[in-house]
Amino acid sequence: MRDARGDIRRPIGLRLWLSGGWLTLLALGALFTPWIAPKDPLMQDLFLGRMPPFWVQGAEPGYLLGTDSLGRDVLSRILYGTRLALIVALVAGTLTCVIGATLGLIAGYYRGWPDRIISRFVDIWMAFPPVLFAILLIAVLGPGLISIIIAIVVIDWTRFARVIRAEAMTQGAMDYVASAQVAGRTRFGTMLTEILPNVLPTIVALLTLEMGIAVIVEAILSFVNLSISTDSPTWGGMIAEGRTSVHQAWWVLVFPLITLFLTVLSFSQLGEGLKDRFDPVLR
């Protein structure tokens, strides 16, 4: 009874390499910011305002990606912003995931009254416009890192709850779940050992997506000046500032934007790539 079904091996895809590579680079940048950032991100020098990036005529040596209108180094500011973006992505993403997925799993697997309560709650929650909700929340909580994380978690847990609930319902109807009952496994044990491993790929994909979304939400909030105090550089804050002088100094807007774009893209691709590589079930 030999066949090749057990011998299929999948290589690590390009997707995983590229997204993982970019995120590793960012993580290293965030960890070692004080040592690798060429300048103080807050140091102003009005004589060096709006210097272009290094390959453009008239660039100032030492300012690789140019300076903004106050003469602050764009590269250093992006690097310091990375820290904040990654903290928000990891902490807010993980918290959202844990809360949303747990509720979704319970609703989808146990059904009955837990499902009714959680689902009604999600429905009502999703009727609020999210950005307005976030702005309102931060207005109440006051700006700061913790407030941003709370705002993201409070708004986005419904995304997890919905998707995971649907997935848990599908899995719960499978015969292998009935088989666990036949074997005498408890409901809770079945949820952890049978259902959870089968919704885990979806959870991981959503988690990485959520990390990307957290970065965007943070940028949006910086854009409307509701993020961290103006002293700490953030990507969204830089984009907002760069917007006003885009015709004179495009680099102030474009570099943080590219960084943001690549980061969000990498997070979402990371999820897909991980699934391709590590999910034992071929799709």
Next chain:
Amino acid sequence: MMYQVRDLRLSFPDLTRKPLLGAAPRTPVLKGISFDLPKGAVLGIVGGSGSGKSTLGRAMLRLLEPDSGTIAFDGTDITHQTEDQLRGMRQRFQMIFQDPMSSLNPRRRVGGIIAGPLKLYGFDGLTARVNEALDMVGLPRSFARRFPHELSGGQRQRVGIARAIALRPDFILADEIVSGLDVSSQAQVLNLLGKLVGELGLTLGFISHDLSVIRRLCDRVLVLHHGEVVEQGDTDALFAAPQAAYTRELLASIPLPDPDQPWD
């Protein structure tokens, strides 16, 4: 007696006719079923789709709770026992499922699928027991490291059988276990099941819509139609002289190798 079932009734809520407020009306599925299943016997449960045969099977394993009537397993009334009360006994009645794909957790290896229930009951020497179960169903031991999608349909169904027999149950319910397999795998799986029932002294409930399979494997037959028992008895007697009109209709629908040759 392995099973004594008396006047078993079970209904499902019909959600399509549920009023805006209040409970949905219930559709009866089992309408007063009674039968005895002696130890060591192989009982065929046959009927068309919608006859309630799978529902009866799931009620016998208490995956469903009956409305009324009694189910006694080896002398113990299990009709309305809670999951906690049943937990200690569940090892004694096991099930093999119809769909060999969805009945195996796709993200567990075969070894884990077979060992999982064993762990729950504190069996020791798990690897040895898994290997023994694989030997008994005629799969190579190396398959313990495979995932279900790496097996063919017939192999998956053998894993389902291995999982059930590894617990050393007294009773196994096989719910349409060959209907998803091709003809040659069907024959192999049926032969295997027949052999294991003999070797392990199992009592077997065999649900099928296929009378020729029932005839080959079962000592006794229970014919269900619209949730009622229309006929029951020894296989030979029932095939030789069917009493109920519905049974005769079922028998007449079996394709014969030679249409001019009557059932012997």
